[in-house]
Amino acid sequence: MLERTLRVNSLYDFYQSLLTDKQREYMKLYYFDDLSLAEISEHTKVSRQAVYDTLKRTEKILETYEDNLSLCEKYEQRLAIIQEVEESYGDPNKIKELVSKLKDLG
Amino acid sequence: MLERTLRVNSLYDFYQSLLTDKQREYMKLYYFDDLSLAEISEHTKVSRQAVYDTLKRTEKILETYEDNLSLCEKYEQRLAIIQEVEESYGDPNKIKELVSKLKDLG
Numbered sequence: 001m002l003e004r005t006l007r008v009n010s011l012y013d014f015y016q017s018l019l020t021d022k023q024r025e026y027m028k029l030y031y032f033d034d035l036s037l038a039e040i041s042e043h044t045k046v047s048r049q050a051v052y053d054t055l056k057r058t059e060k061i062l063e064t065y066e067d068n069l070s071l072c073e074k075y076e077q078r079l080a081i082i083q084e085v086e087e088s089y090g091d092p093n094k095i096k097e098l099v100s101k102l103k104d105l106g
Numbered sequence: 107m108l109e110r111t112l113r114v115n116s117l118y119d120f121y122q123s124l125l126t127d128k129q130r131e132y133m134k135l136y137y138f139d140d141l142s143l144a145e146i147s148e149h150t151k152v153s154r155q156a157v158y159d160t161l162k163r164t165e166k167i168l169e170t171y172e173d174n175l176s177l178c179e180k181y182e183q184r185l186a187i188i189q190e191v192e193e194s195y196g197d198p199n200k201i202k203e204l205v206s207k208l209k210d211l212g
Contacts, residue, residue: 017174068123069177075212085205089198099191102208106181 005031011062014071023058030055078105111137117168120177129164136161184211 008031016024029035029043030051037055041048066072081101088094114137122130135141135149136157143161147154172178187204194200 015175018171065124069121069175071175071177079209082205082209085201089201092195095191095195095201099188103185103188 008059008062010072011059011066014075015062015065018065019058019061023054023061026051026054027058074105078102081105114165114168116178117165117172120175120181121168121171124171125164125167129160129167132157132160133164180211184208187211 008027012027012031016027019027026040026044029040030037035043037048037051040046040051044051081098085095085098088098114133118133118137122133125133132146132150135146136143141149143154143157146152146157150157187207191201191204194204
């Protein structure tokens, strides 16, 4: 569950701008404000089932964007390379190799 | 016109996976295979006007993705920093500064 939350948070970071206001609102209430489905249902005057469906559908949309664009995955790859660079300042050849990897990532 | 073509090519590189098969096909025929609207119309058995509308709509979709995700813009910023790194191999402090910029870009 925690792992799922971290994953959704990460996807949300990258793709929130592609969601509708409603999708963003429900995600925020559930994942960031930590409300229960019942509380969101009360807050939004929408049935608990409809809240659940919207959340599930939104998570699926986020995963589909990641399947297509891989922004999370590339970010993590880029970060790993940058961390290696930070451990290699004294070694220009190593840095050259890492920079070449960064370029390949796009 | 050439500038527009370069722009669309660049957007297409980043966001083609989010288009439908039809949108991709028309973009490919027009921008990559360099067919005219009339030729695409003949090839696809669709009116010239419908081809034009699909192309315009698709370009707008690509621009909207860029407005929301800025992948082209960030790519260019990242590339500019990487090129500076490539000119600074003998200067660890400069590289540290550039790496910090790369991290901020995400």
